[in-house]
Amino acid sequence: MKFQWLLTNLLLLAISSPGLTQEKKELRWGTDPVGGGPYVYKDEQGRFVGFEVELAEYLARELGRTSKMVTGDWDKLPELLDKAPGESGIDIVLNGYELRADLQKQYPATRPYYIYRLALIIHKDHAATFTGWGDLMRRKPDGTPHTVGVLGGSVAHEYMQSRAFRDTIDLKINPDVATVMGLVEQKRLDATVQDTPAARFYVRRSRTLMVADEPRKSGFYVILTRPGDHELREQLNQAITKGIRTGALKAIYEKYGVWNEDQERLLHWAEHTEWPPPLESSAEESVEEAAPDVWQLFGELLSAAGMTVFLSFTSFPIAMILGMIVALGRVYGAWYIRFPCSVYVEFLRGTPLLLQLYFVYYLLPKLIPGLDFTPVQAGIVGLAINYSAYEAENYRAGLLAIPRGQMEAALALGMSPWTALRVVIIPQAFRIVLPPVTNDFIALFKDTSVCSVILITELTRKYNELYNFNREYVIELAFLTAGLYLLMSYPLALVAQFLEKRLSRSGGESR
Amino acid sequence: MIVISHLVKYHGALRVLDGVSLQVRPGEVAALVGPSGSGKSTLLRCINGLESFHSGEIRFGEHLKLVGGEMPSQATLLLLRRRVGMVFQQFHLFPHMSVLKNVMSGPVYALGRSADEAEATARQWLDRVGLTDKLHARPAQLSGGQQQRVAIARALAVNPAAILFDEPTSALDPKMSAEVMRVIDDLADDPQVQVAMVIVTHDVAAVKAIADVVHVLRQGKVIFSGPAQEAFAPGGPASAGA
Numbered sequence: 001m002k003f004q005w006l007l008t009n010l011l012l013l014a015i016s017s018p019g020l021t022q023e024k025k026e027l028r029w030g031t032d033p034v035g036g037g038p039y040v041y042k043d044e045q046g047r048f049v050g051f052e053v054e055l056a057e058y059l060a061r062e063l064g065r066t067s068k069m070v071t072g073d074w075d076k077l078p079e080l081l082d083k084a085p086g087e088s089g090i091d092i093v094l095n096g097y098e099l100r101a102d103l104q105k106q107y108p109a110t111r112p113y114y115i116y117r118l119a120l121i122i123h124k125d126h127a128a129t130f131t132g133w134g135d136l137m138r139r140k141p142d143g144t145p146h147t148v149g150v151l152g153g154s155v156a157h158e159y160m161q162s163r164a165f166r167d168t169i170d171l172k173i174n175p176d177v178a179t180v181m182g183l184v185e186q187k188r189l190d191a192t193v194q195d196t197p198a199a200r201f202y203v204r205r206s207r208t209l210m211v212a213d214e215p216r217k218s219g220f221y222v223i224l225t226r227p228g229d230h231e232l233r234e235q236l237n238q239a240i241t242k243g244i245r246t247g248a249l250k251a252i253y254e255k256y257g258v259w260n261e262d263q264e265r266l267l268h269w270a271e272h273t274e275w276p277p278p279l280e281s282s283a284e285e286s287v288e289e290a291a292p293d294v295w296q297l298f299g300e301l302l303s304a305a306g307m308t309v310f311l312s313f314t315s316f317p318i319a320m321i322l323g324m325i326v327a328l329g330r331v332y333g334a335w336y337i338r339f340p341c342s343v344y345v346e347f348l349r350g351t352p353l354l355l356q357l358y359f360v361y362y363l364l365p366k367l368i369p370g371l372d373f374t375p376v377q378a379g380i381v382g383l384a385i386n387y388s389a390y391e392a393e394n395y396r397a398g399l400l401a402i403p404r405g406q407m408e409a410a411l412a413l414g415m416s417p418w419t420a421l422r423v424v425i426i427p428q429a430f431r432i433v434l435p436p437v438t439n440d441f442i443a444l445f446k447d448t449s450v451c452s453v454i455l456i457t458e459l460t461r462k463y464n465e466l467y468n469f470n471r472e473y474v475i476e477l478a479f480l481t482a483g484l485y486l487l488m489s490y491p492l493a494l495v496a497q498f499l500e501k502r503l504s505r506s507g508g509e510s511r
Numbered sequence: 512m513i514v515i516s517h518l519v520k521y522h523g524a525l526r527v528l529d530g531v532s533l534q535v536r537p538g539e540v541a542a543l544v545g546p547s548g549s550g551k552s553t554l555l556r557c558i559n560g561l562e563s564f565h566s567g568e569i570r571f572g573e574h575l576k577l578v579g580g581e582m583p584s585q586a587t588l589l590l591l592r593r594r595v596g597m598v599f600q601q602f603h604l605f606p607h608m609s610v611l612k613n614v615m616s617g618p619v620y621a622l623g624r625s626a627d628e629a630e631a632t633a634r635q636w637l638d639r640v641g642l643t644d645k646l647h648a649r650p651a652q653l654s655g656g657q658q659q660r661v662a663i664a665r666a667l668a669v670n671p672a673a674i675l676f677d678e679p680t681s682a683l684d685p686k687m688s689a690e691v692m693r694v695i696d697d698l699a700d701d702p703q704v705q706v707a708m709v710i711v712t713h714d715v716a717a718v719k720a721i722a723d724v725v726h727v728l729r730q731g732k733v734i735f736s737g738p739a740q741e742a743f744a745p746g747g748p749a750s751a752g753a
Contacts, residue, residue: 408561409603409662414593414621414669416585423620427607503607 027060027067030081030090032074035151036178038201038256039096040069051197051256055113056094058248062239063232074175075153075468078107081226091232093224096195098155102471104276108227110236111270112220113249115262118156119199119215122191123184124208130191132213136165140190145170149180149192149455153468155219156193172375172455173465177202179362183455185209186365188372197258204257218262220269241270294476297466301477304462305484311379311448311458312488316441318384323391328421330392331399341392348389353450357382361454379451387444394436398429431503438496442489459484512536513558513595513673513707518567519579520553520731527553528564529731535673540699540708542718544742544749545728551711554728555675558709559597560588571595571672593621596666600678602658604650610637610661611646617669629668636664640694656687660694667698673707680714692717715743725749 033040033048040050048069060067070090072080077097083089098116099109122130129135139145145168150157152173160171172189174180181202183189194202196215203209223240225233243249244266253259269275329341348356361378365371373381402425410420449460457465463481467474513535520528528550535541543551556562557577558569566579575590577583583591596617604613611633618629637643640660650658659679666674676695680688692714698704699721712718718725718739725742727735727749735741735748742749 403603405599405601405603406605409597409599409605410616410620411561411588412559412592412597412599413617413665414589415617416589419620423616424605428605431607 024064024066027056027063027065027092028070028090029056029067029092029094030070030072030077031093031095032077033071034176034178035074035095036176036198036201038197038258051252051258052094052096054252054255055243055249058243058252059094059236059239062242063235074151075464078103078224081107081224091225091229092236096197096221097224098195099220099222099276100155100158102469103224106227106471107224108233109220109222109224109276110233111240111275112222112266113240113243114197114221114253114258115218115265115269116195116197116221117215117218117262118159118193119196120191120193120212121181121184121199121203121209122212123187124210125187126190127210127212130212133216134213136191137168139168146190147172147188149174149183149189151175151177151180151194152461152465154195155217156195157465158469159217160193171457173452173457173461174455175453181206181209182362188365196260197256200257237270241267244270292470294473294480297470297473297477298480300466301459301462301480301484304457304459305488307376307456307458308445308448309488311376311383311451311456312441312445315380315383316387316444318380319387319391319444320437322384322388323393324395324426326388326392327395327399330396332417332421345389345392348386349393353382353386353447354453356386357450357454360385375451375455378454379448379456382454383444383448383451386447387440390440391437394433394440395429397436398433399425401432402428434496434500434503438492442492445489445492446485512570512572513709514570515554515558516568516570518554518557518564518569520550520557520562520564522553527731528557530567531728531731531733532567533726533733533736535707535709537672537707538705540710540721540723542722542725542739543709543711543728544713544715544718544725549728550731551728552677555597555677555709555711559595559675560591561597589621593669594672596669596671596674598659598662598666598674598676598679600682602650602655602662602682604658604661604665606650609647609649610642610653613650613661614665614668617665621669632668633664636667637661639667639698640664654687655683656690659683659687659691663691663694663698667704667706671706673709676708676710676712678711678713680712680717688714692721696721715749719743 031040031052033042038050039052040048043049053069056069057067070080074095077090077093077095080090081093093107097103099112103109120133120136136146136148148160148169149172150160152175157171157173160169172180177194177198180189180192184192185206185208191212199211199215203211223236225236240249249266250259250263253263326341326344329337330345333341357378360382361373361375365373406424406428407420410424411417415423448458451458452461452464459481463477467477470477515534516532518528518531519526531550531554543554545551553562557564560577560583563582564579568576568578570576571591571594575587575594577587577591605616608616611630614633614637615626615629618624618632619626624632634643634646637646640663642657642660642664645653645657650661653661663679679695680691683691695708695710696717698706699708710718710722722739724736725739726733727742741747744750
């Protein structure tokens with residue numbers, strides 16, 4: 001009884017006392033842990049660590065708040081600022097975001113908290129022939145361009161798109177630094193360009209990677225904020241300046257091995273009267289490039305749409321053939337054929353396309369040495385295999401819908417079972433499955449966008465890239481991209497309608 | 512000549528065919544009659560290799576045979592079906608092909624004839640069944656009787672030694688039924704058409720008109736083989752009261 005009385009009073013106290021119920025305000029900072037070390041990554045105990053994690057904690061402390069990490073896709077983090085700071089929104093973006101003129105207009109940046117450079121990373125085996133940035137400005141001795149991986153939407157991406165490298169490198173875009181580094185280690189990419197913190201982090205941990213040449217093109221990591229958050233921005237600037245002066249930032253950076261002499265200039269920039277500096281681009285050393293107009297961007301989208309069409313038109317016929325073989329196996333095969341065919345269908349339908357593409361491109365070469373698909377080959381194979389499972393089910397339904405008498409009539413005429421299938425059953429089944437197969441083909445057009453994870457630049461990937469560097473055309477780009485998808489899929493729908501009408505005239509036997 | 516000896520077939524525990532023995536001579540028209548469920552259609556399907564059987568055997572001429580309990584080879588089945596055609600109750604025309612292509616399908620895809628040769632054969636048989644004006648029609652555009660006549664032409668186009676008719680008129684109204692039976696009757700009477708026929712039907716008048724021999728089945732057994740007059744005579748094995 002005495003215990004109950006005590007508990008009740010404690011509860012009442014907890015409800016009535018603001019000190020106990022009102023927690024400190026959160027500083028919700030957006031980050032993408034996929035980017036990895038040394039920014040944000042998990043330690044051996046599974047806790048998030050990294051120089052940005054500690055920086056966020058430092059800033060939150062200085063602001064009298066608690067640090068709250070909110071995760072999202074790296075290139076979409078600024079958009080989280082447009083949401084209300086609640087369950088899904090954030091207060092700041094703090095994740096290796098470089099100061100960029102276009103971003104600065106929409107999401108004003110704080111003073112810099114880090115000065116990075118771009119580092120060129122290669123495989124050690126290539127050290128003799130690949131000595132530095134100059135090599136990227138010439139094609140390889142065999143005349144092919146260097147394959148260079150970059151993080152989509154990064155300054156490295158922007159830099160490698162510049163005129164100097166336009167015809168000499170084949171740029172591969174990926175949202176994951178670790179993946180790109182892995183591909184250089186496997187010699188499936190010639191090089192990658194990364195910011196110095198990431199470059200040092202991965203090179204230190206790898207036996208085969210090395211930094212070629214001196215890092216170049218320094219720039220600032222800044223914190224992005226909402227335009228209206230003047231006060232927050234000012235508080236953050238003061239905290240950054242204080243951290244630089246007191247050595248708090250240096251201590252964090254040294255702990256993660258990212259302190260270098262470039263950081264000595266942070267104080268200059270923190271106290272510089274004019275901020276941001278009048279730069280066309282993000283960097284301390286800017287590269288002058290004329291801003292493209294929307295029609296130039298449309299041209300780029302159009303050529304990426306070509307890749308979408310190519311992937312669709314090459315993978316879908318393979319998917320149809322594979323699907324038909326599997327469906328025939330399931331409907332007409334003996335149990336030892338039916339069983340693996342069923343497993344094939346259920347496995348592929350039950351696992352995401354993304355994972356299958358990863359498997360084909362990244363894991364298969366490790367399991368079967370020598371099976372080294374190019375990204376486009378892997379894309380075609382992955383899409384074809386994935387869609388073959390769906391097509392198999394379509395065809396199975398079509399085959400089962402053909403009355404048994406059709407097969408018997410064909411056999412009774414003296415046709416072999418295969419001829420009966422080819423001449424009598426499959427053509428009729430095809431008429432039945434035409435609508436779902438057309439739907440799948442249209443769906444495949446859109447699913448090609450998943451291929452961006454294996455370094456293929458198709459329409460959606462290109463949209464993302466262009467969007468990142470041309471935020472003033474965000475609406476135009478979205479409409480142009482949607483329009484291109486529509487232009488690709490609508491004619492297919494019309495062709496399907498025409499075929500359905502034409503084939504339906506031939507009728508069908510009732511069951 | 513088709514010789515069936517001691518044929519036994521089960522559907523589960525049910526002995527559908529219980530030691531059936533009979534013969535079909537070249538050019539003969541044989542009718543299989545008997546109550547529903549007596550095993551007539553099953554026997555036809557066994558003869559054509561569409562169903563297996565448990566014991567007994569079916570011989571086709573000197574060299575070709577199906578043996579109960581044994582899986583026939585694909586080659587045996589192909590040879591057999593090219594010699595023994597079949598016409599089904601539900602016609603089973605190929606709906607995606609024209610009438611002409613339906614009839615050509617056997618010669619082209621089963622016998623490997625050229626399209627020209629097959630077309631000539633198909634036109635000849637379609638003329639014979641009175642459908643020259645429907646060459647390019649689709650099966651769905653034909654009446655039931657016309658469809659069954661196409662099916663007969665299709666079976667004949669592979670030049671079989673025998674044709675099995677599985678209740679060819681039971682899906683048709685009396686007028687169409689008569690139309691089809693007239694075609695079968697004409698073929699049976701034509702000395703140039705040297706093809707044996709085995710007909711499963713409930714049409715007593717038709718059997719009396721065209722059958723050389725009647726086999727009466729009851730509960731999976733052949734209880735009578737002989738002329739139609741005897742089979743359908745009052746008190747005979749296939750009479751209404753039997």
